[in-house]
Amino acid sequence: MDLEEAYQVVGEFGRHQKRMVTILVLLQIYMACQTMLIILVGAVPEYHIERVTGDPHDDITQSVKFTKDVSSIVTEWYLIKHEAYKVNLAGSLFFAGVLIGNVLFGPLSDKIGRKPVFLTSLFFEVLFGYGTALAPSYEVFAVSRLLVGMMNGGMALVCFVLTQEYVGKSYWALTGTLTNMTFAVGIALFAALGYYVQPWRNLAAAANCPGLLLFLLCVTLPESPRWLYSRGQTEKAEDILKDFAVRNGKGRIPVKLRRAVSTSTPDASSPGVFQLVTHPILRWRTVVLMYVWYACSLVYYGLTLSASEDKGNRYLSVAMYGLVELPAYPLCMYFINKQWAGRRKSMANFLAFAGVSCLLTMFTSNGRSLLSATSLALVGKLMVSAAFNIVYVYTSELYPTVIRNAGLGVCSMSCRVGGILAPFVPSMKSLHTSMPFMVFCLSGISAGCLGLLLPETLNKPAAETLDELSSPTYQRILQPQNKG
16 A cells, blocks of 8 residues: 555544644744744833943943833843844844754755654754853853754754654645644743743743653654655554554554655665755746745745834734734635635735735825724735745645655745845835835735646645656646546
8 A cells, every 4th residue: 555545544643643743733832932032032121321420431331221120131231222233133043043954954854864853953952942041141142042043943844744744644734734823822822921921031941941841742752654655664664654553543454555666776865955956846846935935934024023013012912913823724724625726826815915915005004993004914914824824734745755854944944034034124114115015015926926836736645756756647646637
């Protein structure tokens, strides 16, 4: 039997797989806390500078008075005036680390396995996370954020892939949606944690504790049977699938997998990032997907930064921009499983609607009306959140198992580039007040149009190897069916 048939026999999403996926999904809360950490620990309270009479060269730390009792790296290390850039730098270093982690750990997990890369990166992320809480200086804090970002980039990528590869293909959309939805909930929970634990060092330590607990639970997880099968380790894959059947309550079921067909030699059958460029089918898919991921990130973070200009309760704002994403997930779950919509059209339309929301924002005032700029920006974030959720699932289905992590890693890399550039877009207001939203509008609409060039994957089998992807039979399966 092939791999999908084996999953149907042992259970595509049985109780054992539900337990494993639950552990991996809960990790999203920990990842959300690490991603959003700088928003609260880098909070900048109002302050005024009292000139000290006498020596005009007095150290600035002796004359600064903060008007609010806020504990943050700003108040501890006086990151104001000419030092203020260091707060944003720490945030940028985290995302730079995520980018490096995506590039390094994605291909590595395709070569040596999902589990060792996943557990190693999670362990060191927790370790460096405590380093953040104990940092004696800003320099140590900044380096710890870079290292946490690197580990987060590798761990998050493999974690998502495992939630897909532990279950049958028909449940990939569900597990992908649960993953992204839990991340949004994690943002809100982090805001609540920050409200009750306000000293920044205590907050950093408390936000890191779930990672330690979940690491202990993740040690028990098995290697991905899909990865083992794609690497020719059929017997090990069969043993894990048999264990799935027993733990799912189906008893001891004989599982005999068909040998994966590969024309490559064992030493050469280790596809990596280079194959994304040289393989004719993967090359075009990767170019399109990289731009789609980049646009999703640019619009998502750009709208968040623009909408967050409203003054108000800091903790409430963080929670709101997390919770506003939740309606996007059941919405996209409905559309991507409909034959008339599917993955491709749903992703393209959500991106286009996000772009249209940005376009309309340029013609409204930032008041409290239903169609205020803030309201439309939040609608745009809702739309792009749905597109973001779809593109994770869609990308997993477009890449064969042997190179899936490498593909996701490269796409996630372009995603981080969009996130790094997003803070600079609002400064384009100096050219024209509507210029930032025009950039978001064009990015969303152009990415939606490009996404239509990709093949539909709904109810289509996932390729396991590069040979299978290139086979004429598989290419015919991906062709749209004409109803006559």
